[in-house]
Amino acid sequence: xxxxxxxxxxxxxxxxxxxxxxxxxxxxxxxxxxxxxxxxxxxxxxxxxxxxxxxxxxxxxxxxxxxxxxxxxxxxxxxxxxxxxxxxxxxxxxxxxxxxxxxxxxxxxxxxxxxxxxxxxxxxxxxxxxxxxxxxxxxxxxxxxxxxxxxxxxxxxxxxxxxxxxxxxxxxxxxxxxxxxxxxxxxxxxxxxxxxxxxxxxxxxxxxxxxxxxxxxxxxxxxxxxxxxxxxxxxxxxxxxxxxxxxxxxxxxxxxxxxxxxxxxxxxxxxxxxxxxxxxxxxxxxxxxxxxxxxxxxxxxxxxxxxxxxxxxxxxxxxxxxxxxxxxxxxxxxxxxxxxxxxxxxxxxxxxxxxxxxxxxxxxxxxxxxxxxxxxxxxxxxxxxxx
Ligand code: GLA
Numbered sequence: 001x002x003x004x005x006x007x008x009x010x011x012x013x014x015x016x017x018x019x020x021x022x023x024x025x026x027x028x029x030x031x032x033x034x035x036x037x038x039x040x041x042x043x044x045x046x047x048x049x050x051x052x053x054x055x056x057x058x059x060x061x062x063x064x065x066x067x068x069x070x071x072x073x074x075x076x077x078x079x080x081x082x083x084x085x086x087x088x089x090x091x092x093x094x095x096x097x098x099x100x101x102x103x104x105x106x107x108x109x110x111x112x113x114x115x116x117x118x119x120x121x122x123x124x125x126x127x128x129x130x131x132x133x134x135x136x137x138x139x140x141x142x143x144x145x146x147x148x149x150x151x152x153x154x155x156x157x158x159x160x161x162x163x164x165x166x167x168x169x170x171x172x173x174x175x176x177x178x179x180x181x182x183x184x185x186x187x188x189x190x191x192x193x194x195x196x197x198x199x200x201x202x203x204x205x206x207x208x209x210x211x212x213x214x215x216x217x218x219x220x221x222x223x224x225x226x227x228x229x230x231x232x233x234x235x236x237x238x239x240x241x242x243x244x245x246x247x248x249x250x251x252x253x254x255x256x257x258x259x260x261x262x263x264x265x266x267x268x269x270x271x272x273x274x275x276x277x278x279x280x281x282x283x284x285x286x287x288x289x290x291x292x293x294x295x296x297x298x299x300x301x302x303x304x305x306x307x308x309x310x311x312x313x314x315x316x317x318x319x320x321x322x323x324x325x326x327x328x329x330x331x332x333x334x335x336x337x338x339x340x341x342x343x344x345x346x347x348x349x350x351x352x353x354x355x356x357x358x359x360x361x362x363x364x365x366x367x368x369x370x371x372x373x374x375x376x377x378x379x380x381x382x383x384x385x386x387x
Contacts, residue, residue, distance in 0.1 A: 001052055005052050005053070005116065005387075008116060009116045012066045012075065013075075013114045013116070016054075020143070021052065021387040022054075022139060022143070022386055023050055023052050023385050024050050024051050024133075024179075025046035025181050025382070026119075026127040026128050026178070027045065027174055027178050028045060028047060028210060028344070028346050029044040029337045029338060030044065030045065030186055030201075031043050031277075031296075031299060031300055033277060033311075034273065034274065034277065034339075034340075035191065035277050035278045036173040036189075037191075037228050037231070038231050038274040039192035039247065039248035040281065041188065041281040042173045042187075042189050043284060044177035045181065045201065045380040046178055046181025047127065047379070047381050049120045049378065049381075050119065050120070050121060050136075051121065051132040051133055051136050052119070052387070053136055057111055058114060059111065060111070061079050061080040061111065062078075063077070063078040063095075063096070063112050063115070065078070065115050065117075066115070066116045067118070067119075068117065069091075069117070069123065073091075078092065083096050083099055083100040083103070094130050094133040095115060095134075095137040097134065097164075097166055098137040098138050098158060099137070100161065101157045101160045101161035101165065102138070102141055105160075111145075115137075115140070117133065119132065122212050122214075124343070125343050126344045127337075127338065128338070130162070131162070131174035134158035134162060135154055135178045135179045136384060138158055139154060143386060151179040151384070152176070152194065154175075154179045154384075155179035156172070159175045170224070172189075172191055173191065176189055176194075176196075178383065179383055179384065180196070181381060181383040182198050183379075183381055183382045184200055185198040185380065192249075201288065201380055204293075205350055206293070207349060207377050207378075208346060208348060209349045209354060210346055212373060213342055213343060213345070215315070215317045215318075215343070224339050224341075227313065230264075230270040231274055234262045234264075234267040234270060235247055238250075238258055240261060242254075247275055247278070248274070248275075250275045252275060252276055252279055255275040272306075273310040273311040277307075280303055283295075287299065297333025298333065299333070300348070304322050304336055304345075307335070307336055313336075316368075316369070317369055320364065320368050321334075321336075322334045322335060322347075325345065325349075325361050327360070328349075328357045328360055329356075330352060331349050331353065331357060332348040334346070354377060357375075358375045361375075
């Protein structure tokens with residue numbers, strides 16, 4: 001891949017003098033959905049698919065961007081003086097946002113760069129292609145200019161840029177999973193204090209299969225920010241009678257006792273999901289450690305039901321993929337992953353059932369939805385690297 005990136009760089013920017021190649025992964029979340037902005041737990045892992053870059057410093061302040069995924073846009077030019085939030089709505093808002101965020105954090109980027117990207121994560125699929133670009137940009141800036149930031153800070157800078165430059169009020173899960181990825185392991189992260197633990201994912205005779213609905217989802221114009229506000233509303237009502245900072249502090253029993261204080265019935269359902277999903281993530285990690293994979297799968301299924309009925313972020317595409325998956329013998333668990341409203345599902349499928357799974361779920365999906373889903377048998381990869 002490195003050679004391909006360098007060749008493409010030379011084609012677009014003239015030569016490869018001083019160019020380095022880099023990679024940052026995408027991520028899939030196994031369980032703990034819509035809990036990261038509620039002070040709960042998440043359990044994502046980095047993938048071996050992701051975003052590749054070829055980059056070099058410039059002597060002036062110009063920024064030149066090129067994406068192999070959006071060749072029709074050609075070279076997009078900007079400069080360090082021209083980094084204003086919300087300016088244009090193309091993919092360069094992600095790297096620009098990160099350059100801007102470094103400056104906001106007191107690390108002014110001293111010179112321009114030429115940056116060429118290629119991603120093999122399906123765009124807008126819910127596997128965090130944008131967070132991958134953000135972490136990758138931060139990783140490149142650190143490598144180029146020697147900024148004193150560790151990978152955890154790269155994740156926080158990525159999230160800051162997404163929140164403040166791109167206007168999406170996302171939590172920390174995606175950037176953290178990408179910046180801190182470890183091959184063969186998922187990351188059990190407590191988003192209330194960023195403490196984390198790596199848990200080996202040993203599935204023995206099964207694999208992680210991602211099904212992409214091919215329904216495009218723009219996080220910004222989705223109902224993501226609205227869900228977040230609904231949870232905040234529920235929290236404010238609860239705080240009138242109990243001293244908590246986030247929904248993630250409540251057990252299921254505590255929530256059942258207290259929920260009557262939440263005035264809006266919709267907010268009750270949103271909060272119920274946040275509380276139960278957080279507990280499910282904790283239980284799922286325990287189950288995985290004890291090799292109780294069947295129970296892990298059950299928790300995944302319950303996660304989907306809660307996201308469908310209480311949180312209402314699934315939609316007919318994701319529901320079809322998951323409900324068809326549940327019918328297949330050898331499927332241990334299946335649920336939507338990421339923000340929802342389109343994007344992907346994640347399933348744990350026994351090796352011997354994978355072909356049937358892809359065939360059956362694929363056919364049923366196309367019949368009902370009218371277009372095809374794509375399937376990926378994935379591996380858990382590491383964090384960002386120089387190639
Ligand atoms: C998106 C956000 C994450 C997280 C998930 C839902 O991927 O970027 O922060 O909230 O949705 O779990």
